[in-house]
Amino acid sequence: MTKKGMLIVLSGPSGVGKGTVRQAMVAKYGQQFRYSISMTTRQPRPGEVDGADYYFRTKTEFEDEIAQGGMLEYAQYVGNYYGTPLRYVNQMLNEGQDVLLEIEVRGAMQVRSKVSDGVFIFLTPPDLHILQKRIEKRGTDDSATIAKRMQKAREEINLMTNYDYAVVNDQVDKAVDRIEHIIASEHLRVARVLDTYQNMLGED
Numbered sequence: 001m002t003k004k005g006m007l008i009v010l011s012g013p014s015g016v017g018k019g020t021v022r023q024a025m026v027a028k029y030g031q032q033f034r035y036s037i038s039m040t041t042r043q044p045r046p047g048e049v050d051g052a053d054y055y056f057r058t059k060t061e062f063e064d065e066i067a068q069g070g071m072l073e074y075a076q077y078v079g080n081y082y083g084t085p086l087r088y089v090n091q092m093l094n095e096g097q098d099v100l101l102e103i104e105v106r107g108a109m110q111v112r113s114k115v116s117d118g119v120f121i122f123l124t125p126p127d128l129h130i131l132q133k134r135i136e137k138r139g140t141d142d143s144a145t146i147a148k149r150m151q152k153a154r155e156e157i158n159l160m161t162n163y164d165y166a167v168v169n170d171q172v173d174k175a176v177d178r179i180e181h182i183i184a185s186e187h188l189r190v191a192r193v194l195d196t197y198q199n200m201l202g203e204d
C-alpha cells in the first residue's frame with residue numbers, strides 16, 4: 001500500500017504574506033508537494049488564469065459544489081467565497097503526495113476539525129505595526145478599512161494556539177526555510193512512528 005501524503009496547511013492573518021510565502025515555496029521546491037488550487041467567486045485580477053491561480057466560479061456554481069459535499073472547507077472573505085475542492089486533495093494524498101493549502105484562518109479551523117494528521121502552520125508578522133505597514137503597502141484600502149483589518153487581524157492572531165507551528169514572516173526566504181525544516185522533520189517523525197510500528201509487528 002502506498003504511504004499517504006501529508007497535508008500541509010499554511011494560514012495566518014490577512015496581509016501577513018501567505019500568498020507571497022506560498023509562491024516562494026512553489027518556486028523553490030514546488031516539485032516536492034502539490035499546491036491545491038482554490039475555488040473562488042471573486043473576479044480574476046489582470047493576468048490571473050482560471051485553473052492556475054484559482055478556479056473562478058459563479059456564486060451559484062460554488063454553492064452547488066458545497067451542497068454536493070465537494071468542498072473540504074470554505075469561507076467568505078471580503079464578500080466572496082473561497083474554498084478547497086476536496087477531490088484533488090484526497091486523490092493526491094492517496095497517491096502519497098504531500099498537499100499544500102494556503103487558506104485564511106476560518107477555513108484552516110474547518111480542516112483542523114476534519115483532518116487529524118495534517119500539519120498546521122501559522123504565519124505571523126514580526127509585530128502588529130509591521131502587519132499594518134504591509135496592509136498599507138498593498139494600497140487597496142482606505143484608513144477606516146485598514147483599522148477594521150487590523151482589528152480582524154488581532155482576532156485571527158488569537159487562533160494561533162490551535163496550530164502546530166508558528167513561523168515568523170520577517171523575510172520571505174527565511175520563512176520559506178523554516179517551513180521547509182518543519183516539513184522535513186514532520187516526515188522524519190512519521191517515518192519513525194511507522195518504523196517502530198512495523199518492528200513491533202515483525203514486518204519489514
Ligand SMILES: Nc1nc2c(ncn2[C@@H]2O[C@H](COP(=O)(O)OP(=O)(O)O)[C@@H](O)[C@H]2O)c(=O)[nH]1
Nearest residue numbers: 018019038074075077082083084102103104107
Ligand atoms: N478558506 C480559504 N481561504 C482561501 C482559499 N484560497 C485563498 N484563501 C484566502 O483568501 C484570502 C484572499 O485571497 P485573494 O483574493 O487571492 O487576495 P490576497 O489578499 O491578495 O491574497 C487570502 O487570505 C487567502 O489566503 C481557500 O481555498 N479557502
Ligand SMILES: Nc1ncnc2c1ncn2[C@@H]1O[C@H](COP(=O)(O)OP(=O)(O)O)[C@@H](O)[C@H]1O
Nearest residue numbers: 014015016017018019020134138169170171172
Ligand atoms: N517577509 C515580507 N517582508 C516584507 N513584505 C512582505 C513580506 N511578505 C509579504 N510581504 C508583502 O506584504 C503584503 C501582503 O502579502 P500577501 O502575500 O498578499 O498576504 P496574505 O496573502 O497573507 O494576505 C504584500 O505587499 C507583500 O509583498
